[in-house]
Amino acid sequence: SQQGEEDPQALSIQEGENATMNCSYKTSINNLQWYRQNSGRGLVHLILIRSNEREKHSGRLRVTLDTSKKSSSLLITASRAADTASYFCATSYSGYSTLTFGKGTMLLVSP
Amino acid sequence: ETGVTQTPRHLVMGMTNKKSLKCEQHLGHNAMYWYKQSAKKPLELMFVYSLEERVENNSVPSRFSPECPNSSHLFLHLHTLQPEDSALYLCASSQALAANEQFFGPGTRLTVL
Numbered sequence: 001s002q003q004g005e006e007d008p009q010a011l012s013i014q015e016g017e018n019a020t021m022n023c024s025y026k027t028s029i030n031n032l033q034w035y036r037q038n039s040g041r042g043l044v045h046l047i048l049i050r051s052n053e054r055e056k057h058s059g060r061l062r063v064t065l066d067t068s069k070k071s072s073s074l075l076i077t078a079s080r081a082a083d084t085a086s087y088f089c090a091t092s093y094s095g096y097s098t099l100t101f102g103k104g105t106m107l108l109v110s111p
Numbered sequence: 112e113t114g115v116t117q118t119p120r121h122l123v124m125g126m127t128n129k130k131s132l133k134c135e136q137h138l139g140h141n142a143m144y145w146y147k148q149s150a151k152k153p154l155e156l157m158f159v160y161s162l163e164e165r166v167e168n169n170s171v172p173s174r175f176s177p178e179c180p181n182s183s184h185l186f187l188h189l190h191t192l193q194p195e196d197s198a199l200y201l202c203a204s205s206q207a208l209a210a211n212e213q214f215f216g217p218g219t220r221l222t223v224l
Contacts, residue, residue, distance in 0.1 A: 031211060042113065042201055042215030043154075088154070097209045098144070098167065101154035 004089040004102035012108045019076040021105040023089030030092040032072050037086045079109045114138040117202050117216035132219045134185040134202030142208045143185040148199040161208040192223045
């Protein structure tokens, strides 16, 4: 399977703590994206990192990419209850025009 | 609001019914997608349209029939579904087929009795 695999499957933290989610994939990618999904809703694009980039920031989000290990991590700093959602990585593979999504990490941030 | 709307938001149907899901995007995008999201499974890409032409069909059963009459609208026609087809059906669009970001609608929660 070419899909990304997120780790952990579920994560429970307190408000103010940092949350780290990881994604591993199998073959060469053009880019890797992270999406958020609130319960029963559509996905919302968070951030995209290209294969020639190593780190990107957007507000409280920090994404890293290690192409040698075929892995990416999403760090949410100073988490809030509103960050409670499922987070998915999606990979754009060379030669394919569509995205492949993983199963997601379910994040619960308690007040 | 992502600029992609889906109707209905919830649908309950029997196995012998025929129904349709509708997706509309107000973003001027050229590519549209149908995904199926089942519990504890990755998002499954069902159909891809680019400039109203179907470009990908990932071995989806014929009881699902897509239609893209123009670049802003996408339908998924359903007939003689099975209970295992119960899922959240998500529509998405992107500026072009290989574009970086997809914009998702809120989904239709389908229950097949």
